Amino acid sequence: xxxxxxxxxxxxxxxxxxxxxxxxxxxxxxxxxxxxxxxxxxxxxxxxxxxxxxxxxxxxxxxxxxxxxxxxxxxxxxxxxxxxxxxxxxxxxxxxxxxxxxxxxxxxxxxxxxxxxxxxxxxxxxxxxxxxxxxxxxxxxxxxxxxxxxxxxxxxxxxxxxxxxxxxxxxxxxxxxxxxxxxxxxxxxxxxxxxxxxxxxxxxxxxxxxxxxxxxxxxxxxxxxxxxxxxxxxxxxxxxxxxxxxxxxx
Numbered sequence: 001x002x003x004x005x006x007x008x009x010x011x012x013x014x015x016x017x018x019x020x021x022x023x024x025x026x027x028x029x030x031x032x033x034x035x036x037x038x039x040x041x042x043x044x045x046x047x048x049x050x051x052x053x054x055x056x057x058x059x060x061x062x063x064x065x066x067x068x069x070x071x072x073x074x075x076x077x078x079x080x081x082x083x084x085x086x087x088x089x090x091x092x093x094x095x096x097x098x099x100x101x102x103x104x105x106x107x108x109x110x111x112x113x114x115x116x117x118x119x120x121x122x123x124x125x126x127x128x129x130x131x132x133x134x135x136x137x138x139x140x141x142x143x144x145x146x147x148x149x150x151x152x153x154x155x156x157x158x159x160x161x162x163x164x165x166x167x168x169x170x171x172x173x174x175x176x177x178x179x180x181x182x183x184x185x186x187x188x189x190x191x192x193x194x195x196x197x198x199x200x201x202x203x204x205x206x207x208x209x210x211x212x213x214x215x216x217x218x219x220x221x222x223x224x225x226x227x228x229x230x231x232x233x234x235x236x237x238x239x240x241x242x243x244x245x246x247x248x249x250x
């Protein structure tokens with residue numbers, strides 16, 4: 001079995017994001033870049049399948065600048081076998097541009113299963129996986145919380161409001177991993193050392209023109225301080241009035 005895992009390098013979730021001078025991008029000078037946390041679940045699931053099914057190979061694919069290599073090597077250290085970097089220095093890539101670049105490379109590869117993380121934590125679009133599936137004319141299930149492979153098909157579970165949805169799809173298919181699918185492993189020292197020496201296949205593709213333009217970035221408005229309206233039951237009428245007239249939540 002051949003599994004592809006599409007990953008993204010994103011700012012560390014603990015990084016304090018600063019808006020750049022152009023007001024359209026973030027200041028990247030002091031950012032610590034990491035492998036997208038949701039992609040870790042995708043990588044882990046692919047590796048677990050590899051460990052269960054002899055002869056399985058896992059290839060990691062990413063779209064981004066040269067620095068994206070660090071996220072790719074983290075996935076290799078976890079247990080991936082091969083890696084591809086679709087190299088671009090474009091500052092902003094919308095979801096369709098990324099999906100088209102991935103599809104253009106993937107269509108020439110062998111694969112039985114393509115994994116994505118549910119979303120990237122920097123833009124939260126949840127679009128690239130389903131877009132790639134559409135471009136490659138493949139079935140897609142997103143996001144999933146459980147997966148089983150048998151007889152040339154994949155059976156997955158999706159958490160929905162009030163219950164669980166069970167879906168079966170034929171292979172090849174595109175699957176987006178959600179939190180809770182597994183517990184991503186920490187790379188062992190041996191894996192980290194091997195990842196440093198692993199060659200990464202760099203590819204160039206003609207990137208589509210972005211269909212979405214960032215006009216301006218701005219910080220969220222500061223929250224106002226809380227207000228004490230009184231104590232005990234005597235404060236209830238005033239509290240209700242404020243909730244209705246100021247907060248407009250009732």
